[in-house]
Amino acid sequence: MSPREIRLSTTPTAEDIAALRLGDVVYLDGLMYTAREGVYMRALETKANIPMELPSESAANFHCSPAASIRKDGSFDMGAVTATASFRFAKWLPEWMEKTGARLIIGKGGMSSRDYKRYFVPNGAVYLTTVGYGTGALLGRGVENVEAVHWHEELGLAQAMWVLRCNRMGPFIVASDLEGNCLFERENARISDRISQVYEGTRPATLRRFGETDDRNEELI
Amino acid sequence: MIPIDLIQTTAETLMDKAAIEIPQDYLDGLKAAAATENGDLSSFVLQAMLENYEAAKEDRRAMCGDTGTPRWYVKMGNDTRIEGGPVALEAALRRATANRTNGVPLRPNRVHPLWRTDHDNNVGIGAPEIEYGYEPSPSGEWIDLITVHKGGLFGTDYRMLFPSDGIEGIKRFYLDSLVAFGKRGLACQPAIIGIGLGGCKDTCMVLGKRAACLRTVGDRNSDPKIAALEEELKELGNSIGMGAMGFVGKNMVIDAHVEVGYCHTGGMQMSVHAFCLSSRRAVARIYADGRVEHRTDPDWFTPYQRRETVEWQPEMEAAE
Numbered sequence: 145m146s147p148r149e150i151r152l153s154t155t156p157t158a159e160d161i162a163a164l165r166l167g168d169v170v171y172l173d174g175l176m177y178t179a180r181e182g183v184y185m186r187a188l189e190t191k192a193n194i195p196m197e198l199p200s201e202s203a204a205n206f207h208c209s210p211a212a213s214i215r216k217d218g219s220f221d222m223g224a225v226t227a228t229a230s231f232r233f234a235k236w237l238p239e240w241m242e243k244t245g246a247r248l249i250i251g252k253g254g255m256s257s258r259d260y261k262r263y264f265v266p267n268g269a270v271y272l273t274t275v276g277y278g279t280g281a282l283l284g285r286g287v288e289n290v291e292a293v294h295w296h297e298e299l300g301l302a303q304a305m306w307v308l309r310c311n312r313m314g315p316f317i318v319a320s321d322l323e324g325n326c327l328f329e330r331e332n333a334r335i336s337d338r339i340s341q342v343y344e345g346t347r348p349a350t351l352r353r354f355g356e357t358d359d360r361n362e363e364l365i
Numbered sequence: 366m367i368p369i370d371l372i373q374t375t376a377e378t379l380m381d382k383a384a385i386e387i388p389q390d391y392l393d394g395l396k397a398a399a400a401t402e403n404g405d406l407s408s409f410v411l412q413a414m415l416e417n418y419e420a421a422k423e424d425r426r427a428m429c430g431d432t433g434t435p436r437w438y439v440k441m442g443n444d445t446r447i448e449g450g451p452v453a454l455e456a457a458l459r460r461a462t463a464n465r466t467n468g469v470p471l472r473p474n475r476v477h478p479l480w481r482t483d484h485d486n487n488v489g490i491g492a493p494e495i496e497y498g499y500e501p502s503p504s505g506e507w508i509d510l511i512t513v514h515k516g517g518l519f520g521t522d523y524r525m526l527f528p529s530d531g532i533e534g535i536k537r538f539y540l541d542s543l544v545a546f547g548k549r550g551l552a553c554q555p556a557i558i559g560i561g562l563g564g565c566k567d568t569c570m571v572l573g574k575r576a577a578c579l580r581t582v583g584d585r586n587s588d589p590k591i592a593a594l595e596e597e598l599k600e601l602g603n604s605i606g607m608g609a610m611g612f613v614g615k616n617m618v619i620d621a622h623v624e625v626g627y628c629h630t631g632g633m634q635m636s637v638h639a640f641c642l643s644s645r646r647a648v649a650r651i652y653a654d655g656r657v658e659h660r661t662d663p664d665w666f667t668p669y670q671r672r673e674t675v676e677w678q679p680e681m682e683a684a685e
């Protein structure tokens with residue numbers, strides 16, 4: 145059975161989001177911005193003014209650094225775009241969502257169901273994961289135009305806030321829903337029974353390492 | 366004498382090819398995996414990847430937006446001389462890396478570890494890495510330039526094992542690594558898995574990384590028992606029940622490669638490295654007369670690189 149395909153706006157309605165199911169394949173239309181640790185720190189910790197109207201212009205936060213350059217004349221050359229792992233941004237996301245009204249968090253690998261329940265669901269937001277994760281060329285094709293790059297002087301090209309106009313950009317996979325369910329946790333649970341079987345006949349390492357246990361008094365050999 | 370301009374222009378072409386064109390051996394391996402995959406989400410992922418490689422080639426854009434950390438492996442014959450010497454060679458490779466980071470464009474991934482300074486060109490302290498190898502044959506003046514754009518912050522690990530850990534201990538660490546890399550697909554499987562065994566800690570990491578990045582899918586170690594272990598590890602990885610992105614599936618490993626080095630008598634160092642869905646490598650051999658031959662097989666692990674004895678005895682190899 146192949147997954148269901150959906151086209152979604154980057155300023156989706158509450159009903160649009162409620163209709164999404166784990167494992168749906170989504171293609172996006174509208175404006176999307178990149179924001180990761182650099183943007184979060186600048187906006188939330190140094191309290192710089194966010195140079196966009198959020199969420200009216202876009203409710204889609206992409207955890208991404210594009211393969212791109214700024215030409216001498218100031219125009220942009222955008223090649224491939226691939227997400228970066230999102231779990232590292234849990235520290236800033238609750239405040240960011242509250243401040244910007246982001247409804248679609250797009251990245252690599254998702255968050256935990258605890259994160260989803262704690263601040264995605266109350267904000268009416270879901271997580272979309274990129275695919276592969278190496279589908280950068282396909283995603284790059286979905287970028288119709290680079291509308292702006294903010295803060296590249298302060299943060300460098302990789303951490304800058306890129307504003308992208310998307311036209312059927314995708315594929316993405318729905319990885320959380322409004323009940324706070326997590327696609328990756330569902331899949332992990334399905335796989336874990338089998339894992340103990342493949343471990344049969346293997347041997348735990350003779351030497352365990354400090355750091356692999358939380359008990360600082362444990363004798364490791 | 367190898368002309369230095371030719372080294373730089375060839376290196377620039379290699380940067381483009383590595384970023385844009387998936388090597389045929391990995392592509393064939395992934396197509397074979399896609400044909401057997403029956404997990405619905407994981408087979409969707411593999412199909413999307415196959416489309417992605419086509420899109421990259423058609424549009425001449427990087428296949429993945431994370432274009433990795435470009436590095437160079439350089440190999441040359443015993444008679445090779447380079448115009449301007451080794452310092453000129455390294456400058457040419459650094460220039461090619463910077464120029465094509467802006468040209469393709471690639472992502473300027475390389476930053477200072479503490480100050481996060483980004484030169485926006487993938488060049489900095491120790492970057493790109495340049496590693497060397499030498500070969501007794503063929504004779505004459507030639508140089509191989511190999512670029513690898515390895516991605517993935519998550520797909521590498523090391524463990525100090527001991528002789529008493531044995532093959533069972535090797536399998537355990539291998540599975541631990543694959544499951545850890547594979548959950549949520551953070552290391553972007555199915556991958557070419559490289560395993561380094563022995564050496565010292567640093568050489569063990571180097572061996573494993575080279576096993577992943579410098580050997581092609583389908584290639585087997587010249588030691589038949591190690592070759593059998595490679596087959597077994599490939600099977601083992603694919604029986605975990607995990608596929609692309611950590612979804613239910615049966616393809617984690619496109620191939621497994623093991624490289625060994627002599628180690629301390631008390632230990633058995635092991636490293637595991639995943640060369641991801643963007644297994645990017647490109648190779649060219651340049652001759653003194655200006656000929657350039659492109660290929661995707663680095664052909665790094667020759668009998669000479671795996672030699673065991675004090676003196677190199679090519680006639681012994683030929684007789685084997």
Ligand code: SF4
Pocket residue numbers: 226276277278429430431432433515516517518551552553641642643
């Ligand atoms: S691990 Fe490879 S395929 Fe995945 S995002 Fe990084 S470079 Fe791309």
